[in-house]
Amino acid sequence: MKSFAQLLTALTVAAPLTSCALFRTRPPSYPPWVTDSGLMVQDLVVPDGVLVEEGARVLVHYEARLVSTGEIFDSSYAEGQPVWLELDGGELPAGLAEGLVGMCVGGRRELTIPPELGYGADGVPDRVPPNETLIFSVEVLDAIQPEVAVEPQSAAP
Numbered sequence: 001m002k003s004f005a006q007l008l009t010a011l012t013v014a015a016p017l018t019s020c021a022l023f024r025t026r027p028p029s030y031p032p033w034v035t036d037s038g039l040m041v042q043d044l045v046v047p048d049g050v051l052v053e054e055g056a057r058v059l060v061h062y063e064a065r066l067v068s069t070g071e072i073f074d075s076s077y078a079e080g081q082p083v084w085l086e087l088d089g090g091e092l093p094a095g096l097a098e099g100l101v102g103m104c105v106g107g108r109r110e111l112t113i114p115p116e117l118g119y120g121a122d123g124v125p126d127r128v129p130p131n132e133t134l135i136f137s138v139e140v141l142d143a144i145q146p147e148v149a150v151e152p153q154s155a156a157p
Contacts, residue, residue, distance in 0.1 A: 055146035
């Protein structure tokens with residue numbers, strides 16, 4: 001029978017070897033791409049799931065940073081709860097809305113948003129300087145797709 005010291009030594013040596021074996025295969029990596037509008041998209045996690053469509057309502061966790069300083073200026077993680085966002089236009093920076101479309105529920109993505117797709121020349125007083133490039137790290141937790149209008153069927157003559 002092995003002594004406690006021998007067992008502890010064996011575990012100390014074996015544990016790192018076992019954990020290294022767990023990480024021999026790296027998670028998939030996805031190349032970044034730039035959309036026609038100038039938004040840079042980097043997928044981090046691409047699951048199978050419900051696809052976010054234009055006009056959807058999405059539940060997200062996010063962190064928003066200024067490229068110039070790296071400062072986080074907004075974060076649902078810091079607030080302790082995700083938020084619902086409407087992708088039907090108007091209240092979100094255009095780059096954020098564009099970057100959420102095409103994600104799947106459970107997906108994570110980093111969006112580098114140029115000023116013209118962010119807060120532009122106005123910025124956001126005391127939070128985002130004028131003409132600032134933004135980085136949004138977003139995770140989609142749920143999505144409600146937009147209502148689809150159905151044309152009534154005409155009766156046969």
